[in-house]
Amino acid sequence: MHGEQMAEEFPTVSLTTDALEAVRLLASHRLPGLIVVDDKGRPHSVLPASQVVRFLVPSYVQDDPSLARVIDEPLADQVASKLTGLTVRQLLPTEPAELPVVNFDDTVVEVAALMARLRCPLVAVVKDQEIIGAITASRLLELVTSAR
């Protein structure tokens, strides 16, 4: 089996996708993160859901977590206004996590070895420089435990 057969569809966004739209995509599909592609459809980075949460937490709470206890649930109220007019590019951390990439003809062992080395739960599968899908760690485990 090769990367192409292991890959599954995975939602991608571009650097210029509307931030609120991207967050709704994360939320509605309950994804741990989104794959971000550049304007040519090539892999750019990963936007983890936890990074978006980080973006939404007021900076004074990030600086002093004890303030979280005393403020009165302003998060939901502020989310829409905080994200309006922003793009995915602005949600990404300054040094965004690089998206690990495997080739469409890589073997199960190659994919597993990359995931293991980088301790990453998600790799993109690329053919002719374009993303054709993604493989999660749990998908890989499904393949190797159901193959027998």
Add this chain to the structure above:
Amino acid sequence: MHGEQMAEEFPTVSLTTDALEAVRLLASHRLPGLIVVDDKGRPHSVLPASQVVRFLVPSYVQDDPSLARVIDEPLADQVASKLTGLTVRQLLPTEPAELPVVNFDDTVVEVAALMARLRCPLVAVVKDQEIIGAITASRLLELVTSAR
């Protein structure tokens, strides 16, 4: 809204759960990881799917990733035998990732602040020292984007 209302059911395993059973749970539910509890049901750690993948990759491939290309797909064949007789305890890394915990009465902002600080995609919700569920980053984003 508080942790108790935000929490969702999340599969847990104990340190003595059969390793193959735990891996099948990860795979069949497509989970990014499992919550590991001790024998009193208290949070112990997280077993990430990528850690299990790491466990399955032969050590000579971990040492020299270029070998992954030349070996002939032994992974699926070896999984069952490699996991037989082992427990979750033996799958965990030597220093397992601590499971972040929130209280059942913590607010959305407190949960978000913890996730943001630890950059973790999953927290356990605890009441009377027992886990009553978990909150993922995408669940939290769902709550704060659909609340309006």
